[in-house]
Amino acid sequence: MASPDGSQSPPVPLGDRVVHYETYTPLDPSLYALSPSEAAFFKAATGIDDDAALKAHIITVQDKAYKACSIPYRLHPMGIIRNPAYEDILKIGREREDAILLDIGCCFSVDSRKAAADGFPACNIVASDLKQEFLALSNALFNTSKDTYPGHFVAGDIFDPVVLSVALPSRGVLPSPRPDLSALTSLNPLCGRCSVINASAFFHLFTEEKQLHVARALAGLLSSEPGSLICGTHLGLQEPGTWTDNVLGGKFDIFCHSPKSWEAMWDGVFTMGEVKVEAILQTIEFMNREIHMLTWSVTRL
Numbered sequence: 001m002a003s004p005d006g007s008q009s010p011p012v013p014l015g016d017r018v019v020h021y022e023t024y025t026p027l028d029p030s031l032y033a034l035s036p037s038e039a040a041f042f043k044a045a046t047g048i049d050d051d052a053a054l055k056a057h058i059i060t061v062q063d064k065a066y067k068a069c070s071i072p073y074r075l076h077p078m079g080i081i082r083n084p085a086y087e088d089i090l091k092i093g094r095e096r097e098d099a100i101l102l103d104i105g106c107c108f109s110v111d112s113r114k115a116a117a118d119g120f121p122a123c124n125i126v127a128s129d130l131k132q133e134f135l136a137l138s139n140a141l142f143n144t145s146k147d148t149y150p151g152h153f154v155a156g157d158i159f160d161p162v163v164l165s166v167a168l169p170s171r172g173v174l175p176s177p178r179p180d181l182s183a184l185t186s187l188n189p190l191c192g193r194c195s196v197i198n199a200s201a202f203f204h205l206f207t208e209e210k211q212l213h214v215a216r217a218l219a220g221l222l223s224s225e226p227g228s229l230i231c232g233t234h235l236g237l238q239e240p241g242t243w244t245d246n247v248l249g250g251k252f253d254i255f256c257h258s259p260k261s262w263e264a265m266w267d268g269v270f271t272m273g274e275v276k277v278e279a280i281l282q283t284i285e286f287m288n289r290e291i292h293m294l295t296w297s298v299t300r301l
Contacts, residue, residue: 029059038078041114046143061108061141065133079200079233080111084278085297092195092227093120098178099195102187102221103127104158105202109138109151112198116151123150126181126190131155152181158214166213167191167220169270187221194221199232208240208255212265219269222300229299236262236281236294257294266298275300 032055034042039054048054080086092099093115101120103112106127116122127138132155139145156163163186170192179189197218203211222228235254237243240261245252257265259279266277279296 029055032059037081041078041117045113045117046141048143058141061137064140065108065137078110078114079295080198080231081114083231083233083295083297085229085231085299088227088229088299089115089196089198089231090119092229093124096195096225099124100178100181100190100193100223101125101196101198102190102194103198104218105129105199105205106138106153107134107201108141109134109153110141111200112151113138113142115198120196124181125151126154126184126187127151128154128156128158128187130157152184154184154187156186158187158217159210163187164217165220166216169219169222169274170224172224190221192221193223195223195225195228197222197230199230199234201234202232204234204236204254204256206255208257211255211257212269215265215269224300226300229297231297233293233295236279236292238281238292256292259294259296262294262296270298273301 039051042054042058043049046054046057048057080089083089089101093101099120101112101115101124103109103125106112106129109127112120112125112127116125127135132153135153135155138153139149142149154163158164165188174192178193184190199214199218203214206214218230222230235243235256237256237258240258241256243254243256245254259281262279263277266275276299277296278299279294282293282295283290284293285291
């Protein structure tokens with residue numbers, strides 16, 4: 001595939017698969033779409049009030065992401081605010097001392113930035129994605145820097161045990177002090193300490209087997225305190241199976257859970273009765289077509 005600068009680029013890794021783009025697909029400004037509430041958030045967060053200037057700014061950052069990562073990233077609708085657990089997340093941030101929110105597979109960190117804007121202490125937010133470039137892209141999108149936004153970022157592959165090892169779900173109070181979030185180089189020090197874990201548009205990047213691995217790894221990070229939760233949204237189907245999609249010049253074979261299979265997976269990750277799993281399948285419009293999205297939460301009891 002020809003990269004945005006016209007040179008040849010290698011096949012693109014996406015999740016645990018490699019995507020072959022037959023042709024370079026330029027960013028399409030017609031696909032830019034923000035709801036009124038999303039536009040209000042980005043205006044407040046970036047300090048850009050003019051609609052045309054905001055659109056130009058966001059597309060410029062998307063183009064930077066394309067050049068840095070060879071994938072035509074688009075701002076997904078903010079999944080976290082569409083989750084019924086969102087108010088519980090904000091309540092945890094307000095009422096639980098030193099509550100940690102982990103935004104896994106964060107991309108531009110839009111979800112966790114929104115949570116911070118709505119009152120979850122940014123100093124207790126950790127965002128994580130595969131490449132360090134996403135931190136710079138997030139700062140570029142929101143016109144911030146490490147000096148003006150106190151959130152934290154950890155780069156790394158979630159399947160690398162140096163970054164995140166699978167541990168049994170936490171039970172009881174942890175004796176050691178909370179780690180210094182500003183010094184994190186992996187997610188392992190957060191074992192049993194995350195009050196909220198957000199995973200938007202993340203699980204569907206992986207095979208069924210690797211989705212189970214991710215679930216077990218995140219379960220080990222979750223605090224045992226009642227009300228602690230893992231939540232997210234991703235592609236789903238009425239019945240579990242593979243969905244093939246052709247978009248932006250690339251072909252994707254995506255394993256999708258159903259609400260029932262998703263609930264069964266988490267009930268196997270935790271001991272029966274430790275968590276409440278809620279999952280709903282909704283049809284939304286995305287890039288001028290309809291797709292099925294699974295919106296879910298896993299809450300410690």
